[in-house]
Amino acid sequence: MQYKCIPKEEWDKTIERLLLSYTIFASVENEYGLDYELIKPRDILKISYNKPKPATPLKSFFLPVKENVTLERIDEKPRIILGIPNCDIEGLGLLDEIYLDIEFNDVFYRNRRENTILIASDCFGIQENCHCLSYNIKPYSETNADLAVINLNGIIVLRILSAKGEDFVKKIPMMQSLEDKNLVSAIEKEQHATETLLMTSNVGLPDYKNTGELIIKAKENIWEKYAAHCVSCGACTTICPTCTCFLLIDKPGLEKVKQLDACQYPGFERVAGGEDALFELHNRFRNRYMCKYVWKPEKFSSLACTGCGRCIDACIGKINKNEIFMELVK
Amino acid sequence: MQDNRNIYTPIRARLTDVIEESPSIKTFVVVPEDKFSFKTGQFIELSVDGVGEAPFTPSSSPLITEKLEVTVMKTGYVTEYMHMLKPGVLMGIRGPYGRGYPVEAFFGKEVLILGGGCGLAPIRSLLYTLESIKDKLVKVILCYGSKTPADCIYKPLFDRLNSIEKFEAYRTVDKADEDWDGSVGVATTLLNKIKINIKNSVAVVCGPPIMMKFGTIRLLEMGYKDDQIYLSMEKNMSCGLGKCGHCMMGEFFVCRDGPVFTYDEIKHNPEIWK
Numbered sequence: 001m002q003y004k005c006i007p008k009e010e011w012d013k014t015i016e017r018l019l020l021s022y023t024i025f026a027s028v029e030n031e032y033g034l035d036y037e038l039i040k041p042r043d044i045l046k047i048s049y050n051k052p053k054p055a056t057p058l059k060s061f062f063l064p065v066k067e068n069v070t071l072e073r074i075d076e077k078p079r080i081i082l083g084i085p086n087c088d089i090e091g092l093g094l095l096d097e098i099y100l101d102i103e104f105n106d107v108f109y110r111n112r113r114e115n116t117i118l119i120a121s122d123c124f125g126i127q128e129n130c131h132c133l134s135y136n137i138k139p140y141s142e143t144n145a146d147l148a149v150i151n152l153n154g155i156i157v158l159r160i161l162s163a164k165g166e167d168f169v170k171k172i173p174m175m176q177s178l179e180d181k182n183l184v185s186a187i188e189k190e191q192h193a194t195e196t197l198l199m200t201s202n203v204g205l206p207d208y209k210n211t212g213e214l215i216i217k218a219k220e221n222i223w224e225k226y227a228a229h230c231v232s233c234g235a236c237t238t239i240c241p242t243c244t245c246f247l248l249i250d251k252p253g254l255e256k257v258k259q260l261d262a263c264q265y266p267g268f269e270r271v272a273g274g275e276d277a278l279f280e281l282h283n284r285f286r287n288r289y290m291c292k293y294v295w296k297p298e299k300f301s302s303l304a305c306t307g308c309g310r311c312i313d314a315c316i317g318k319i320n321k322n323e324i325f326m327e328l329v330k
Numbered sequence: 331m332q333d334n335r336n337i338y339t340p341i342r343a344r345l346t347d348v349i350e351e352s353p354s355i356k357t358f359v360v361v362p363e364d365k366f367s368f369k370t371g372q373f374i375e376l377s378v379d380g381v382g383e384a385p386f387t388p389s390s391s392p393l394i395t396e397k398l399e400v401t402v403m404k405t406g407y408v409t410e411y412m413h414m415l416k417p418g419v420l421m422g423i424r425g426p427y428g429r430g431y432p433v434e435a436f437f438g439k440e441v442l443i444l445g446g447g448c449g450l451a452p453i454r455s456l457l458y459t460l461e462s463i464k465d466k467l468v469k470v471i472l473c474y475g476s477k478t479p480a481d482c483i484y485k486p487l488f489d490r491l492n493s494i495e496k497f498e499a500y501r502t503v504d505k506a507d508e509d510w511d512g513s514v515g516v517a518t519t520l521l522n523k524i525k526i527n528i529k530n531s532v533a534v535v536c537g538p539p540i541m542m543k544f545g546t547i548r549l550l551e552m553g554y555k556d557d558q559i560y561l562s563m564e565k566n567m568s569c570g571l572g573k574c575g576h577c578m579m580g581e582f583f584v585c586r587d588g589p590v591f592t593y594d595e596i597k598h599n600p601e602i603w604k
Contacts, residue, residue, distance in 0.1 A: 069338040104337045104571040245575030248338065248568060252380035254422040256338045261574070269576060271566050272384065272406035275539060277604035291578065298581035 001142065002160045003178035010174045011156040012044050018080065025061065027054045027083030027121065036061075036081070048083060049151035050124040050190075052139070057241035057310065058088035059095060062112045063260070069108055069248075070255040076115060082149065083121040085308070086141045087132045091241030092118075093144060093302030098244065117168055120145035120161070124190045126197045129309025131322060133198040135208040137306050140191050150187050157187065206325055208303060212293035214328040220282070226324050227285035229317035234262035236311035236319075237288065242296075242304050263287045289321070337571055340377050340422030341366060346397065347417055351483040355448060356413055357389060357401045360421055367395045370459040371430025371452060371562065371590045375570050376400055377422030378415065382408040385427075385567040387589070389451035391458035398423070401451035401483065427570035428589050431456055431534065431560065437466045440526050444545045445474045446517045446537025450483055452562060453536050457491065464496050471524050472499040475517025475541070479503050479510045500524070517541055518548040528553045536562040543603045546593055556594035563588050563602070 006014065018024060024039040026047045034048055035055045061081055099109035120141035123130075132139055141148045146165030150157040157178055160166050169175055178184065206214060237243040238260065245268075247261040261268065264284050270276040278284045296304035312320045343366075347359035360376070368374065370392050377383035384406070390399035404413045415421075433456075441460060445453045453472070460470050472491060476482040482501060491499035500520045502513035513520060517537065533554050535545045542561055549559050565577035565584040572586035580599035582588065596602050 070336065098573055101572070104573070106573070107334060107336055244573075246569070247574065247576075248383065250377055250380055250382045254340050254342065254377055254379055254420075256340075258338065261576075263575065269566050271564060272403075272409060273538075274406075277601070290580075291575075295578065295581040299583075 002166075003184065004158045004160065004169050004175045005178040005180075005183070006156050006158075006172065006175050008151065008154050008156050014172050014174075015039070015044050015047075016041050021078065022080045022117075023077045024080045024082060026081075027051070036083070039082075049149060049156075050121055052123040052125060052127050052130060053085045053087070053308065053310075054083065055239075055310070055313075057239060057308070058084055058092060059241050059244060061116065062092070062095060062109055063099075063244055063246075066257060066259045067108065068251070068255060069258045073108065073111060076112070079112075079116045080119060081116060082119045084118060084141075084145065085123050086120060086138060086145075087130075087306040087308035088241050089118065089120050089141045089145045090132075090137050090303060090306045091308070094242045094296070094300055094304055095244060097300045097302055117147070117164065118145040119158075119165075120148040122148055122150050122187070122191060123194050126194060126201065127309065127313075128201075129312040129320075129322070130198060130307065131202045131205060131309055132307035133195055134202045134205045135303055135305065135307045137303070138191075139194045139198060150190075152183065152186055152190070155183060157183065202322070204326060204329065205322055206329055208293065208297075208305070211325050212297060214325060215286075215289050215293050218286075218328055222324065222328065223282040223286040226319055227282035229319050230264070230281060230285050231317060232264050232266060232281060232284065233316060234264045235314040235316060237262035237264055239310040239314045241306060241308055241310070242292070242302075243288075263291065289324075338424075338569075340375070340383075340424045343398070343421045343423045345415055345417055345419050345421055348415065351401060352481050354404045354481075355401060355483050356404075357399050358412065358415070358421075359397055359399050360423065361397045362423055365395075366398065366423065366426075368392050368398075368426035369430040370433065370455045372426040372428050373567065373570070373585075373589060374398075374400070374423050374425035374427070375567075376412075377424075378408055378411045379420055379422065381411045383422065383424070384408040385570065385585070387452035387455065387562070389454045391455060391462070393458070393462060401448065401454075403448045425570055427567070428585055429587065431459070431590055433459055433463065436460070436532055437463075438530075439467065440469045440471070440531040441467060442521075442524070442526055442531055442533040442549075443470070443472045443474075444517055444521070444533060444535045444537070444541075444549070445472065446541035446545075447476055447481065448483070449537030449541070449562070450474055450476075453534070454484055454487060456534065457487075457497075461494060461497070464494070467496060468530065469496045469498070469526075471526060472497075473502075473517055473520035473524065474500070475502045475504065475515075475520065475537075477504045479507050498524070516544070518545055521548055521552065528558075532558050532560060534560045534562070539564060539603065550593075556597055557592050559593040560590055561593055561596070562590050563596075565589075 122140035
């Protein structure tokens with residue numbers, strides 16, 4: 001793994017310079033918690049490093065909630081997204097498989113992907129519902145992003161993860177190779193500490209494959225029991241880094257507006273004539289788990305749940321999917 | 331090379347004729363402004379400008395490429411608007427999408443087609459195709475059921491089919507009226523009347539979900555193997571691109587992996603009859 005480093009104050013000046021040619025979003029802590037914000041020069045010192053996790057999933061930068069997909073594309077300024085947890089980086093894998101597939105390539109998604117430098121952030125510490133490691137996803141990125149950032153002892157360390165990331169780093173003055181072995185050890189120590197926290201807080205949680213097997217075997221009464229607290233608000237799918245189902249809405253002039261949709265909403269699978277395989281709430285509720293742990297894995301190589309835990313944080317019915325899985329294990 | 335085509339933009343198409351087939355079913359003849367062709371069994375997304383789009387399998391012959399016929403039952407939001415359209419309006423077409431009927435796999439075989447209701451629309455396109463390759467087929471039998479004689483669409487089609495060498499066509503209705511002198515009963519009852527060499531046959535089923543289910547069960551009872559039965563599945567195919575998620579049937583996107591599947595391909599999945 002190749003590391004580069006730069007003093008923190010020089011990195012902050014670098015971000016200020018980069019703002020001339022890039023739109024930068026970074027993880028910032030405000031009174032509501034941590035989330036991505038559009039960075040202006042005065043915000044640079046507010047950028048949060050290595051703390052999990054922005055409230056908004058990364059998908060929002062590539063698949064807007066609502067977008068006219070028949071209008072001419074406007075070339076956007078290149079973007080940097082800084083401070084991405086690895087659960088979101090891994091989630092982007094599924095989006096790439098869906099939206100960059102060879103036969104039907106979504107140009108809107110592709111342009112944004114090509115136009116964006118992804119700077120991941122190693123998670124030092126966990127949030128209550130983080131469980132990436134249970135699905136064999138590490139709390140730090142080693143692939144799929146362009147760079148990973150670590151802020152330690154007044155030094156910004158960048159782990160180079162792609163050719164695009166390497167090119168980007170080359171253009172930053174004062175960037176040096178990381179020779180300090182103690183700093184590398186300190187980073188690894190933090191990583192291991194986070195992994196230990198994840199293991200401790202998720203003892204007994206089945207892994208991804210086992211979860212799928214448990215879900216297939218689950219009896220209807222399990223879904224009825226937990227769906228009793230569900231109000232079909234779709235918060236879980238909206239905040240999920242891998243849920244991207246959408247609806248095409250027609251506008252005059254044969255224009256199409258693509259809008260985020262959710263299998264949790266009534267009528268999602270309704271066909272002409274009124275038949276609806278997901279009419280009953282507990283069937284819609286079950287559908288989300290079947291999709292994530294059973295059906296998507298049959299079709300795609302990327303995981304459809306990366307253990308970010310946001311769906312648990314967001315649920316107004318206080319439904320904790322991991323409690324369902326723990327009950328199924330029994 | 332990267333494909334820069336916008337997958338969401340429809341082709342403009344002019345509605346040139348509207349044919350009334352039954353009180354609730356009309357056939358819309360549309361002429362695409364760009365080059366457009368499809369394989370039988372594939373579907374298109376047809377837009378009513380500013381209202382919405384819906385998936386339909388064309389009912390015309392894929393050999394005719396300058397125009398396209400789409401037979402539509404008035405049954406929902408988009409189709410109600412569609413039924414009010416007059417010739418001359420501009421519509422939109424996206425597609426063709428999905429996997430149609432693998433007609434090459436029917437060569438040298440007897441083809442049994444079991445259809446119900448508006449399922450006759452895609453079947454008509456298949457029948458045109460089979461007619462064009464009839465020298466490569468042993469025989470084609472159509473068994474079609476509708477609710478009432480008034481719901482039976484393409485009435486001249488049956489006489490025409492029965493006049494074509496190697497073709498046989500049978501009709502039944504669930505509920506007869508005074509003028510009806512044909513069979514009465516659901517579509518599967520017609521299967522008792524036909525003579526077919528099941529071993530050297532394929533069966534195609536297209537119709538409402540309930541008919542698909544019981545049609546398949548009956549064909550299996552008759553001795554058809556799972557991989558001899560072709561089903562045209564109906565789901566809410568919204569984008570047609572395998573992306574929007576509305577047509578997921580277990581691990582399948584019906585819009586891309588189907589809409590035509592063999593029963594063998596999907597039988598493991600309890601979601602198929604939902």
